Amino acid sequence: MTTEDTPSDPRTLTTVLNAIDIIRTLMQLDGAGVTELADHLDESKSTTYTYLKSLEQGGLVRKDGKEYQLSYDMLIFGEYVRNQSLLYTIGKSEIDSLAAETGQYAHLVVEENGRGHNLYKSKGEQAVGDDYQMAKFQQRDYLHITASGKAILAYLPRERVETITDHHGLPARTEHTITSKDRLFEEIADIREQGYSHNNEEEIEGFQAIGAPIRSRDGIVRGSLSVSGPKSMFEDDSAYQKISDLVTKTANVIEVNVNMHRRSSEIINEGT
Amino acid sequence: MTTEDTPSDPRTLTTVLNAIDIIRTLMQLDGAGVTELADHLDESKSTTYTYLKSLEQGGLVRKDGKEYQLSYDMLIFGEYVRNQSLLYTIGKSEIDSLAAETGQYAHLVVEENGRGHNLYKSKGEQAVGDDYQMAKFQQRDYLHITASGKAILAYLPRERVETITDHHGLPARTEHTITSKDRLFEEIADIREQGYSHNNEEEIEGFQAIGAPIRSRDGIVRGSLSVSGPKSMFEDDSAYQKISDLVTKTANVIEVNVNMHRRSSEIINEGT
DNA sequence: TGCCGATGTTCAATATATACGAACGCTCTA
DNA sequence: TAGAGCGTTCGTATATATTGAACATCGGCA
Incomplete structure (x- = not known):
């Protein structure tokens, strides 16, 4: 998905790796909207949207105005x-x-x-x-x-x-x-x-x-x-x-x- | 999966939510092995194993001796x-x-x-x-x-x-x-x-x-x-x-x- | 005010990935 | 050295993710 992705054996959960890619990209972009993120990841808008919503529901991502951002829960994990x-x-x-x-x-x-x-x-x-x-x-x-x-x-x-x-x-x-x-x-x-x-x-x-x-x-x-x-x-x-x-x-x-x-x-x- | 899980509409990526559950449980348990985690989450050992390996590959989790732990990447996200x-x-x-x-x-x-x-x-x-x-x-x-x-x-x-x-x-x-x-x-x-x-x-x-x-x-x-x-x-x-x-x-x-x-x-x- | 372009959101069909149990291997201990 | 417990692999049954196209919403501009 991203440039640094290793081939990865087929027994890995691609959905999990995709989600992590989104998290990292969100950090790299300092927050982003659906379209911007989708462009960076070469994914369809709808797919990206689903990931963002799932991450939001899971509490790792927050919608801050127009952009999605990493949530303060990340701070908790870090601490x-x-x-x-x-x-x-x-x-x-x-x-x-x-x-x-x-x-x-x-x-x-x-x-x-x-x-x-x-x-x-x-x-x-x-x-x-x-x-x-x-x-x-x-x-x-x-x-x-x-x-x-x-x-x-x-x-x-x-x-x-x-x-x-x-x-x-x-x-x-x-x-x-x-x-x-x-x-x-x-x-x-x-x-x-x-x-x-x-x-x-x-x-x-x-x-x-x-x-x-x-x-x-x-x-x-x-x-x-x-x-x-x-x-x-x-x-x-x-x-x-x-x-x-x-x-x-x-x-x-x-x-x-x-x-x-x-x-x-x-x-x-x-x-x- | 966990007690606090809301039903969640079918348009959410369950794999992502499961992964997040694992992350949170890992924190709650202060690190855990495959079996212990699987028991806490009521999942099969093999499923839990696959999640842990995927999270490890994604860099959010690290195997520390006998236990899986949240990685130092979490610190980066937090900071x-x-x-x-x-x-x-x-x-x-x-x-x-x-x-x-x-x-x-x-x-x-x-x-x-x-x-x-x-x-x-x-x-x-x-x-x-x-x-x-x-x-x-x-x-x-x-x-x-x-x-x-x-x-x-x-x-x-x-x-x-x-x-x-x-x-x-x-x-x-x-x-x-x-x-x-x-x-x-x-x-x-x-x-x-x-x-x-x-x-x-x-x-x-x-x-x-x-x-x-x-x-x-x-x-x-x-x-x-x-x-x-x-x-x-x-x-x-x-x-x-x-x-x-x-x-x-x-x-x-x-x-x-x-x-x-x-x-x-x-x-x-x-x-x- | 009202139109346009851009962005966000929904949906149904399709293509694909995930879940699980059973079996194996390894390690630690008694 | 036997056996219990844990980690790991694999084939198969099944549930899940992906996508484009259509719709909705927002914001800017005339």
Whole structure:
């Protein structure tokens, strides 16, 4: 239906996929009417209409004046997903401290389907960059482009990294972006040695970042965090050192707390 | 399929509604396996399996170990919906100030399908109540139970209020909850006279709140805001006065800014 | 005011996708 | 290592989605 649709085996519910396409397109178009949507999806008006009405009845879509929009129920799902994440509930305040101590932006990230999802971000006092750019809910990043993403890649099984890069490719954002697998695996080796990742203007010109993984006791990456800001903040050696120390320290604190929490839930569940 | 399902006319896509049921149930159960879900929905295992796989392929659901969960894409939808709302983008900082000035919780609310949805909340320094209770994403409230909800009801067309109460009823939360239509319409008249609403332990024993509507130039309610805290904060007359003044003032500021923004977009769009 | 074009909505026929049970495979546990 | 419980596959019976054409409604413009 859309350009990105994989062939899909015949045992998949096409109606469900179509509905999801409509949801995504509605987001992409920032709301749309029946005709506009139908044109974008190459479907008949009547079909599109039926989908919209069904989604409306199900509460995922709302008719707002002349246009159909995603409903506020989506907000509920989103908040639910966020609050469900241990990384978020435990890490939130640590990320706030990290942003406060560094004065820059701090982010908390998880991986899903080979992309980095922003669970939370906190803005430090000296953080620059329009809120515009930062508020943009570009919440799904390529992993090879960000410090937090690279921190995750570095501790994913090599095979998984292969799959991800094969699937998503290594598109460039700036001239510093890592665009070859070889280069990426070199970088991964460096990160593992240092324990943190460094984004050297690979996502945005003039911006740098330092990230570190958050792992569970068995070594599996659960997510990562990062601090980002204008490159001037990272150029001075002692500043760089300070930030990387804070980043790894914070990652460790969250790691310990998450693992403690998991352990205690496991003990509780032993009765089951 | 679920208990709340309305018969639904035959022109609706049942597959879409079924998929949405699965999403909602997955949230309700905090993740589930195929069998558990199938039991809850009174569907065959194989059918449920097909839905889960389709939703997974569509990216709304993720298999997390042994259980299916809502995906982080939901977070993207949620953030999108939030950021799309003018009330949020404009009101956020005002709500923060309101929380700071009163020291209590401040909320920003919109109405959808007769329920109040929390767009944003901010916690003041002296705010009490476990983060637990407040972080709980109970983000869809009955309108007659909260100060913000009542502020909205007060400026909705009477006919709409009737529809909403008929549909949702007036369930009680405490012994102070308004549970009759007559009482509700009296309250609405009072709110219109005062310009703000007062929640007198109608939602939670020992908690009070003051809310005010946010309306567009044509008088249509776009949402509301409120400040809530322990009743001791509201008992002193001058404190009550101070809070209600701040609440109505803040509502006005947001109102003006939203209306200005809309006006300028309209002017821009004149070229279209 | 009244007409035109565009958009939203309905419908009946057709083409197609979904639902289910039974059977198989896997895993965990006793 | 047997067995219970869960996830997965598949063939078939059945119910569902799709579409264009016709109708309704809205908004703009003369």
